[in-house]
Amino acid sequence: MGAALEIRNLHVTVEDQPILKGVNLIVRQGEIHALMGPNGSGKSTLSNTIMGHPAYEVTAGQIIFDGVDILEMEPDERSRRGLFMAFQYPVAIPGVTVANFLRNALNARRRMTNPEDKGIPIPAFRKLMIEKMDMLRMDHEFAGRYLNDGFSGGEKKRAEILQMAVLEPQIAIMDETDSGLDIDALRVVSEGVTTLYGPNLGVLVITHYQRILNYIKPQFVHIMMDGQIVESGGPELALHLEEQGYDWLREKQNGSGK
Template sequence: MSTLEIRDLHVAVEDKEILRGVNLTVNSGQTHAIMGPNGSGKSTLAYAIAGHPKYTVTGGRVLLDGVDLLELSVDERARAGLFLAMQYPVEVPGVSVSNFLRSAVTAVRGEAPKLREFAKDLKNGMDALSIDPAFAQRNLNEGFSGGEKKRHEILQMELLNPKIAVLDETDSGLDVDALRVVSEGINRFRATGDTGVLLITHYTRILRYVKPDFVHVFAGGRIVEAGGPELADKLEAEGYEQYTKASA
């Protein structure tokens, strides 16, 4: 049982306040969807939790099982059990997917995986996400299509098996087939039962495949409404307009 607690989080980018007091608790076994219009600060929340240097935390705390993540470096947060699936995974020339994954798994587990076991896990993971095995030898994200990059993010999540996964618009730019494959991956990960998911999205489409337990509406840098899955249906019907007006 793990808990991610975000308490009154304030974050600025270049002196401009983007997050204005975010409060949210995610327990393992739960899936929380954060929905909001563009520019509402959803991605800022994801990157600030992960520790991207561009974002300055000006107030509040982020606790994972009582440990303040904000005191840790980016890699320490990942090793503490946090995972961020990026909206735009960067291409890293010269670093192969398999070399990268082995380094990441070794770092997170604290010891190098047995080569044969790792090869098997990697193959199974790639098969499940319909990733061509040849990708293992390619450079990280280099020349990958949008859908390939997202599937590769989910592969990393499954291999690293974090306590809490934050998925930043993993559904954006995916066609229906890719969305289904990615959603199945998220559901496999959820089915392990001891992990929590924070799903950040602009669209309700992915919520038909990945059923959330809680839905939060994000606008103007904070959560403005919270509810159950039915809130997503309301957003589907009415859009974000009422929230953007209210926060403006």
């Protein structure tokens, strides 16, 4: 059986403000999950907490990855164990090329399995980059550009997918990858995710809109409201949401709350 990301009763505060209030979710390798919800429902808090952003404080619950509680781990260790997050707002690192950055990231992974590792040889790395860029139909000059520095919105998101392709995570979280993309860019990025998807990759697509789900087909859909997953189901749930909006869920929530 493959690795799984298991969120158990997760409570998170940001600047002493409770945001997540008991989230439960399991994503396994080979599965695609979509997490939907209105703005401010806690979706990005969940992704950032999974990845270990220091500003998010876990007050209760667990995050288990591949059978190990990762809550005390730094983001780099979580990453080296096979977690990946495609950022909603990728950060620019001027002066550092995409290739140089990825080679270092890859070498950090290799050192985890073998502390004596001398790093991937340059020719092998070059070959790998070309292979991945071709797979994602990206221009090779991309590798020589400074990471996210002066990239368009679409280029930034494609750079995220390229990183994912090179680092080969077991579980990837797409944090509102569709935000700010026009329809062409959205298609390209979605195709990238679909290309990489397989039995060894589990994906959690976090999104505000249904439209990315026209390209990335989830088997599971979850809806988050006010820091909790309030509804889970199959792909039909997303369609239902598109037709009905979130109001019926709010009503349902209020109804059950009484």
